[in-house]
Amino acid sequence: MxxxxxxxxxxxxxxxxxxxxxxxxxxxxxxxxxxxxxxxxxxxxxxxxxxxxxxxxxxxxxxxxxxxxxxxxxxxxxxxxxxxxxxxxxxxxxxxxxxxxxxxxxxxxxxxxxxxxxxxxxxxxxxxxxxxxxxxxxxxxxxxxxxxxxxxxxxxxxxxxxxxxxxxxxxxxxxxxxxxxxxxxxxxxxxxxxxxxxxxxxxxxxxxxxxxxxxxxxxxxxxxxxxxxxxxxxxxxxxxACGAVGAGIVRKGDALCSIGTSGVVLTYEEDKSKDFGGKVHFFNHAHPGAFYAMGVTLAAGYSLSWFKDSLAPELGFNELLAPVGSLPPGADGLLFTPYLVGERTPHADSVIRGSFIGLSGTHRREHLARAVMEGITFSLAESLALFREAGIEVDRMISIGGGAKNPVWLQMQADIFGIPVVSLKNEQGPAMGAAMMAAVGSGWFASLKDCADQFIGYAQTYEPVPANVETYSRLFKLYQQVYAATRSLNEGLQEFRG
Missing domain, CATH: 3.30.420.40 (ATPase, nucleotide binding domain)
Structure with a gap:
């Protein structure tokens, strides 16, 4: 062997x-x-x-x-x-x-x-x-x-x-x-x-x-x-690039959603003329002659960790998120922006901070938890929107990281992105991508695409629910207004921050 x-x-x-x-x-x-x-x-x-x-x-x-x-x-x-x-x-x-x-x-x-x-x-x-x-x-x-x-x-x-x-x-x-x-x-x-x-x-x-x-x-x-x-x-x-290869993002139409401490949406591209005006990163891919566009949410998984540590330190994530699936999209009229440490895409802003918008006395912890999950996903959807505006077609999203460990969140991603979301059978990330490069270099496969067909196993596919897609489409438009509405307030609050 x-x-x-x-x-x-x-x-x-x-x-x-x-x-x-x-x-x-x-x-x-x-x-x-x-x-x-x-x-x-x-x-x-x-x-x-x-x-x-x-x-x-x-x-x-x-x-x-x-x-x-x-x-x-x-x-x-x-x-x-x-x-x-x-x-x-x-x-x-x-x-x-x-x-x-x-x-x-x-x-x-x-x-x-x-x-x-x-x-x-x-x-x-x-x-x-x-x-x-x-x-x-x-x-x-x-x-x-x-x-x-x-x-x-x-x-x-x-x-x-x-x-x-x-x-x-x-x-x-x-x-x-x-x-x-x-x-x-x-x-x-x-x-x-x-x-x-x-x-x-x-x-x-x-x-x-x-x-x-x-x-x-x-x-x-x-x-x-x-x-x-x-x-x-x-x-x-x-x-x-290795994380993308390790998730099989080596073909047009595929994109990666990775939710760790920060969050990344990344898509495969072969047209070198794509220009996003600096709003997203555009890098050479590991696959010869290919590129990848990438948007970053600075506080993706960190937002959920902050929420748990601040409001439910005694609970594990599974217990904290268990009631979330029983709530409808929109968390009963509550929005969250995950700007806890500033933001990268599409707003390169170190001053902006997070917000709960629409908070009322009827909201419980599970409403806030769902709003945090939706807000993180909305932020990632802003990068996806920039890709689409530039003419990049995304047919499906491969989801990895913390966001791929919760079925409710995977369905939420499908509904907010409006495309099928797929989880991996065995997620190994960049280390597997590096191994795949060695496998292709060693002559085991003719290309990274061929290697991905052998090495990458897909688990469940989450199809978008049309009614949820329509609801989230309207909520997303409201979410996109929060940054501009709170920017000057956050600038004014700077002097009071420790």
Whole structure:
């Protein structure tokens, strides 16, 4: 039996999965590592922790004897996006990595907008946000000039891990799309942007594809991990691209709804001319020549966790949500906006905060719970509406994460989105996506689409109920008015916030 390994390098931990040719996961291992948060808004990590965690996981997989080292044909990666890893001429790390959730770079974002103007969206298809990599580069350039003078190149987190595994420096394209340095439609580094900010020649490393062979395992890494030095290593993908692949989003008409702490709606696209004016993200997909549009709700699952912890800390989620299914759509005239930490799509607004609208003395806890679930889904539906306005057809939604664990919520998604919603039999997310890239790279399948047909199993399909669709369509129009109606109120409340 032959196997591949998928490595998911996340923000708080690394997860590895061992997968056979039938798509069965026969082994798993996880290792956590710390964040470094020296000041408010700062979020960093020591890249060596990623290497140590990955080595530990690989050793655990090999020690389990589920597979012999020589039977593991390929390894690939999913990685947390946007994190800045600066390397010198000898490819030594110059400082801690600055992560995606670091927010110190607001001034640098404004500088990017001022210098590039309309060219920014034309080239990168994305707005300048603190999470992206270019603002982090400019921050180091400005605040740590002596260190930056030693920087020969940069990589992203999973690309640094791949370098340590193979000795080859490269950046995979779906991850490069989140740097604000890539010409996304053309799939090449933008010389206009690198020149505008004085970045040295070769600062952006060579680009590779997600299923592209990037070499074999270095002897030293093989000895430490237990892998064979003959095991091939493939490009991998950004965590959202890998999550999409792991859910089978590799065809036009399919979209992904993922509800974790934040929420994502993501759709597959092959037309590189799509332009959303920066209202949603538009990135290169792991599938060659394809793209994905993505909208983000900052406080999706977090809104429900906040509600439970604040109003029903003694209950589990199943007990809290059990009465919700007996209520009709609309929670008896109650709306909730999930802006607890600001919002990303379609309102890039750090000041806005959440609201319950229509609260009355007849509402009970289950009404509020249903309103929270509906409000999260309405927020995600705003991203779907932007896709449709841009001419992207979405025929069905694959739902994963916390929102896929509750049948009432899955039906609610179908009714609010107005399309069938499908759950997965075995949800493994980005780690499975990474394993699928290794499987295709190893020659098991001709494409990620073929691999998805073998590896991805679908569970139940929730069809939209016409009467509920009509009700939610009217409620959605009211929901969309709440942002504008409360924006100035939230600006006024800023001075009173702790």
């Amino acid at each position: 032959k196997y591949v390994i998928g490595i998911d390098l996340g923000t708080s931990s690394v997860k590895t999965v061992l997968v056979n040719k039938q798509g069965d996961i026969v082994g798993e291992a996880t290792a956590s590592y710390p964040l470094i948060q020296e000041r408010p808004g700062y979020s960093e990590q020591d890249p060596e922790e990623w290497v140590k965690g990955t080595l530990g996981c690989l050793k655990e997989l090999l020690d389990s004897k589920q597979a012999a080292a020589e039977d593991i044909e390929g390894v690939s990666f999913s990685g947390q996006m946007h994190g800045l890893v600066l390397l010198d001429e000898q490819n030594q790390v110059l400082r801690n990595a600055i992560l995606w959730n670091d927010t110190r770079t607001t001034k640098e974002c404004r500088e990017i907008e001022a210098k590039l103007g309309d060219s920014l969206l034309e080239i990168t298809r994305n707005a300048a946000l603190e999470g992206f990599t270019l603002p982090k580069i400019l921050w180091v350039q400005k605040h740590e000039p002596e260190l930056f003078a030693k920087a020969a190149r940069f990589v992203l987190p999973k690309d640094y891990l791949r370098y340590r595994m193979t000795g080859q420096v490269a950046m995979e394209i779906s991850d490069a799309a989140g740097t604000l340095l890539l010409n996304v439609p053309e799939g090449a580094w933008s010389e206009e942007i690198t020149a505008a900010f004085g970045l040295p020649a070769g600062f952006c490393p060579p680009l590779v594809g997600s299923t592209e062979d990037t070499g074999t395992v270095l002897p030293e890494f093989a000895q430490q991990s237990g892998l064979s030095p003959n095991t091939r290593v493939f490009g991998g993908g950004a965590d959202n």
